[in-house]
Amino acid sequence: xxxxxxxxxxxxxxxxxxxxxxLSVKRNVQLLDCDVEEPNCxxxxxxxxxxVETATTPVPVVDEEKCTLCGKCGEIxxxxxxxxxxxxxxxxxxxxxxxxxxxxVCPEKAISEVSRELGVLEIGHRDGLSxxxxxxxxGEAMSxxxxxxxxxxxxxxxLIIIDAPPGTxxxxxxxxxxxxxxxxxxxxxxxxxxxxxxxxxxxxxxxxPCGLVINCxxxxxxxxxxxxxxxxxxxxxxxxxxxxxxxxxxCGKLVVEVMPEWGRKFEELYYRIEELVxxxxxxxx
Amino acid sequence: xxxxxxxxxxxxxxxxxxxxxxxxLATDKVLCDADVDAADLHLIMAPKIxxxxxxxxxxxxxxxxxxxxxxxxxxxxxxxxxxxxxxVVDPIECEGCGVCYYFCPEETIDFPEKKCGEWFxxxxxxxxxxxxxxxxxxxxxxxxxxxxxxxxxxxxEARALNLILTDGPPGIGCPVIASIGGATxxxxxxxxxxxxxxxxxxxxxxxxxxxxxAMVCINKYDLNIEETKAIEDFANENNIKVLGxxxxxxxxxxxxxxxxxxxxxxxxxxxxxxxxxxxxKIAGAL
Numbered sequence: 333x334x335x336x337x338x339x340x341x342x343x344x345x346x347x348x349x350x351x352x353x354x355l356s357v358k359r360n361v362q363l364l365d366c367d368v369e370e371p372n373c374x375x376x377x378x379x380x381x382x383x384v385e386t387a388t389t390p391v392p393v394v395d396e397e398k399c400t401l402c403g404k405c406g407e408i409x410x411x412x413x414x415x416x417x418x419x420x421x422x423x424x425x426x427x428x429x430x431x432x433x434x435x436x437v438c439p440e441k442a443i444s445e446v447s448r449e450l451g452v453l454e455i456g457h458r459d460g461l462s463x464x465x466x467x468x469x470x471g472e473a474m475s476x477x478x479x480x481x482x483x484x485x486x487x488x489x490x491l492i493i494i495d496a497p498p499g500t501x502x503x504x505x506x507x508x509x510x511x512x513x514x515x516x517x518x519x520x521x522x523x524x525x526x527x528x529x530x531x532x533x534x535x536x537x538x539x540x541p542c543g544l545v546i547n548c549x550x551x552x553x554x555x556x557x558x559x560x561x562x563x564x565x566x567x568x569x570x571x572x573x574x575x576x577x578x579x580x581x582x583c584g585k586l587v588v589e590v591m592p593e594w595g596r597k598f599e600e601l602y603y604r605i606e607e608l609v610x611x612x613x614x615x616x617x
Numbered sequence: 618x619x620x621x622x623x624x625x626x627x628x629x630x631x632x633x634x635x636x637x638x639x640x641x642l643a644t645d646k647v648l649c650d651a652d653v654d655a656a657d658l659h660l661i662m663a664p665k666i667x668x669x670x671x672x673x674x675x676x677x678x679x680x681x682x683x684x685x686x687x688x689x690x691x692x693x694x695x696x697x698x699x700x701x702x703x704x705v706v707d708p709i710e711c712e713g714c715g716v717c718y719y720f721c722p723e724e725t726i727d728f729p730e731k732k733c734g735e736w737f738x739x740x741x742x743x744x745x746x747x748x749x750x751x752x753x754x755x756x757x758x759x760x761x762x763x764x765x766x767x768x769x770x771x772x773x774e775a776r777a778l779n780l781i782l783t784d785g786p787p788g789i790g791c792p793v794i795a796s797i798g799g800a801t802x803x804x805x806x807x808x809x810x811x812x813x814x815x816x817x818x819x820x821x822x823x824x825x826x827x828x829x830x831a832m833v834c835i836n837k838y839d840l841n842i843e844e845t846k847a848i849e850d851f852a853n854e855n856n857i858k859v860l861g862x863x864x865x866x867x868x869x870x871x872x873x874x875x876x877x878x879x880x881x882x883x884x885x886x887x888x889x890x891x892x893x894x895x896x897x898k899i900a901g902a903l
Binding site for chain 1: 625626627628629630633654655657660675676694696709712713714715716719720751753754755756758759786787788789790791793794808809810811812813815816819820822823826827840841844865867870873874876
């Protein structure tokens with residue numbers, strides 16, 4: 333089973349939920365931190381890293397001896413990542429989406445591919461918990477290819493927990509697509525509710541069952557609960573604001589480390605998800 | 618023309634609350650919401666929309682099945698595995714590269730431009746505002762951010778306003794890169810936690826990478842004094858001006874619930890005073 337933990341709004345507690353859930357469930361769990369722009373799970377999990385790999389994407393280079401400046405490469409490229417200027421062809425590697433169109437279209441076979449670094453993938457574990465994350469290179473614009481690389485390292489037979497990035501656009505979709513369940517972490521504030529609605533919209537585009545965790549549930553107002561009720565979204569957990577939790581979080585400590593009684597609550601959260609996934613009839617692995 | 622862009626790296630550190638508070642303090646400015654993915658500034662600014670425009674960005678391939686000979690070339694060339702065995706394009710996976718469209722021997726693939734979102738020019742009680750909304754699950758957020766910033770600049774020029782106050786997105790990827798290029802300065806709103814510091818350091822590296830001057834303020838500083846000091850030390854070592862500290866205060870939430878800025882809700886509060894102190898430093902630097 334794949335559970336993706338997402339939110340719409342940033343800073344609502346995705347990482348808190350995914351890390352505590354990953355360590356509380358008594359299963360073979362693999363935690364994938366797909367917030368590759370700002371990965372944080374490792375700060376709480378403190379995994380032993382075994383493998384470090386550079387993740388890359390192919391980008392074009394032009395053999396000027398063969399190039400006749402016909403301009404077909406610039407014509408096919410939708411991203412303005414290769415252009416003929418005067419007597420030369422300029423590839424702009426940062427803009428390239430790696431579709432391979434220019435290489436395919438070049439009548440002189442003058443284009444080949446080199447690598448652009450997307451970031452670094454790290455694979456490790458903490459006791460029985462398997463852990464993967466990636467750190468996008470500073471200056472790199474595109475996170476979805478790196479998110480897909482993190483997801484390609486999922487191990488079959490494990491419960492996969494994904495910590496998704498904030499937002500509702502392509503990086504989040506890359507972190508939710510193909511999941512069996514999306515756990516949306518929200519806070520009961522106008523910003524939390526507004527972004528939650530967008531996130532629910534994204535989950536529905538993908539047709540995945542979802543449920544809510546309401547964090548800082550005693551701050552703000554009741555509108556998130558009213559919305560959840562009206563939309564038939566199950567509220568699976570509420571975490572009240574507790575300065576002890578906020579301070580533990582700020583030091584990189586897990587909730588279940590400072591307040592072990594939360595271990596059972598996270599375990600129960602998992603069972604409720606399992607039940608909901610069973611009910612929805614989804615059996616994708 | 619000056620532009621201050623407020624970013625954070627980590628989400629939920631208080632960017633939008635602080636931009637809203639600045640909106641009360643700054644005069645002669647245009648507000649711009651560059652967090653097009655999960656825009657929230659309008660919830661406080663309550664904009665009256667004056668102009669509404671479609672944002673088209675990118676294309677999606679659609680296979681016309683009647684004329685398709687099922688030769689399979691498109692599936693072979695597509696690097697996103699976006700075309701199913703029965704030759705249907707998954708619009709979510711489709712990158713919009715047009716390779717299938719270009720090479721289809723039957724010329725049976727359409728490649729229409731799609732509407733990806735909307736952008737608006739509005740009036741608020743604090744002056745004009747440009748904001749946008751990216752369609753759910755859409756791409757091209759960077760392009761929409763660039764567009765919103767350009768339009769904010771046009772509004773500022775047309776109305777002879779000399780400041781743009783931009784609420785930026787979280788992260789360090791494409792929409793953030795689009796938000797910071799050409800800005801006069803960035804204000805990084807940091808949160809004193811191990812993750813807040815980690816994320817602030819990365820977004821500070823991004824600012825340095827694109828050579829945009831950055832300043833930092835620490836929100837909820839009293840949740841962890843050690844981390845607050847660590848962030849300030851990092852900033853001092855990296856040529857980032859430290860502007861001040863804002864205490865943790867539930868009035869951030871209370872004012873938001875009321876749809877008010879910190880100053881409208883309680884201008885005497887310690888948090889509002891701290892934000893005012895920070896704004897004065899920014900205004901002085903400008």
